Amino acid sequence: MSAINPERRKFLGKTSAVFAGLVIAPGVLLYDFAHGRAAGEAASGRVRWGMLVDTGQCASDCNDCVSACNKENGLSGGTSATDSQWIRKVELKDLRSGRTTSLPVMCQHCEHPPCADVCPTGASFRRADGIVLVDKHRCIGCRYCMMACPYKARSFVHEPLTDQNPDVPRGKGTVESCTLCVHRVDRGEQPACVEACAKAGRRAILFGDIADPESEISKRIRAVASAQIRADLMLNPGIRYEGM
Amino acid sequence: MKLMKNFLLVLLLAMTPAWAGDSVAPRLDIGKGGQCVEDPKLMRRNHMDILRHQRDETMRSGVRGSRHSLAGCVDCHASSRNNSVLGGSENFCQGCHTYAGVRIDCFECHSSKRKTVAEAGK
Numbered sequence: 036m037s038a039i040n041p042e043r044r045k046f047l048g049k050t051s052a053v054f055a056g057l058v059i060a061p062g063v064l065l066y067d068f069a070h071g072r073a074a075g076e077a078a079s080g081r082v083r084w085g086m087l088v089d090t091g092q093c094a095s096d097c098n099d100c101v102s103a104c105n106k107e108n109g110l111s112g113g114t115s116a117t118d119s120q121w122i123r124k125v126e127l128k129d130l131r132s133g134r135t136t137s138l139p140v141m142c143q144h145c146e147h148p149p150c151a152d153v154c155p156t157g158a159s160f161r162r163a164d165g166i167v168l169v170d171k172h173r174c175i176g177c178r179y180c181m182m183a184c185p186y187k188a189r190s191f192v193h194e195p196l197t198d199q200n201p202d203v204p205r206g207k208g209t210v211e212s213c214t215l216c217v218h219r220v221d222r223g224e225q226p227a228c229v230e231a232c233a234k235a236g237r238r239a240i241l242f243g244d245i246a247d248p249e250s251e252i253s254k255r256i257r258a259v260a261s262a263q264i265r266a267d268l269m270l271n272p273g274i275r276y277e278g279m
Numbered sequence: 280m281k282l283m284k285n286f287l288l289v290l291l292l293a294m295t296p297a298w299a300g301d302s303v304a305p306r307l308d309i310g311k312g313g314q315c316v317e318d319p320k321l322m323r324r325n326h327m328d329i330l331r332h333q334r335d336e337t338m339r340s341g342v343r344g345s346r347h348s349l350a351g352c353v354d355c356h357a358s359s360r361n362n363s364v365l366g367g368s369e370n371f372c373q374g375c376h377t378y379a380g381v382r383i384d385c386f387e388c389h390s391s392k393r394k395t396v397a398e399a400g401k
Binding site for chain 2: 076077078163164170202204205206207
């Protein structure tokens with residue numbers, strides 16, 4: 036272990052004093068951290084990004100979230116076995132009552148992601164703020180994670196790509212999935228699907244910090260009945276569904 | 280006099296870029312150019328380490344807005360002709376990497392185009 040660095044101590048003392056000054060009471064902040072981070076600041080473990088999907092507002096004939104995702108992340112929009120799909124619309128039908136439900140399913144951003152568990156190189160990982168990502172610099176394309184994921188959320192890039200979105204690097208030989216539009220979230224914006232859903236006038240997807248009890252999403256999760264897909268697996272996904 | 284000659288020779292050598300006088304040296308279109316984030320000499324030798332460090336910081340910890348980002352390199356150094364750091368022997372990244380005989384992997388995934396232009400083209 037290295038010796039104690041008095042300069043670092045002083046710096047830590049000062050910065051913690053500054054942060055303490057921002058807190059009025061426990062849980063009440065003068066400064067709202069949810070609106071993007073300052074340059075050079077790492078993702079915080081005090082935040083956990085999540086979504087609440089209101090299936091009652093989601094229409095079976097609407098595909099706006101999927102097309103917005105494709106456009107934002109530069110996906111082809113194809114649905115064959117070798118095409119990347121980060122978000123899909125799924126139709127559920129209760130055979131007894133005949134009731135149908137339509138909902139978008141994407142990476143569920145688990146608290147205990149099985150993809151990261153099985154990854155032999157550490158490429159699949161969960162960022163401090165709960166976003167599950169693939170570090171393509173480390174991905175060797177073995178696709179264990181695709182098999183481990185109970186939500187079928189991941190895709191493999193089979194062909195060489197060109198003209199990627201500068202914010203969304205993608206390449207042949209690596210696995211990819213919904214990033215919760217991490218590049219937008221880091222700028223303080225909403226994921227593309229959420230924005231598109233609101234634009235279509237449905238507001239079926241609510242995005243926010245589920246670790247903050249005062250956020251809109253946390254209040255709604257407390258107020259209405261919602262469920263996680265395959266909650267029995269105890270993965271604690273960050274995506275919840277209302278009315279499913 | 281001999282001392283003076285030696286002094287001048289050393290001065291001359293110090294002022295010459297490593298590849299000057301080489302007729303096959305890359306003639307690069309440095310794009311916007313201007314003040315680089317670090318000393319160009321340091322960048323020539325160490326840009327790969329700086330980029331590798333930054334890539335892990337950004338990817339794993341979510342640190343954004345750093346001055347050592349690959350997108351930042353492209354934004355300044357994309358050619359004025361095709362808005363890319365790739366394409367031919369005068370393009371900033373490709374030109375030098377071809378000269379040095381080093382394969383460049385970054386742009387198999389990352390965009391080689393200036394951000395504003397890449398987005399306008401969509």
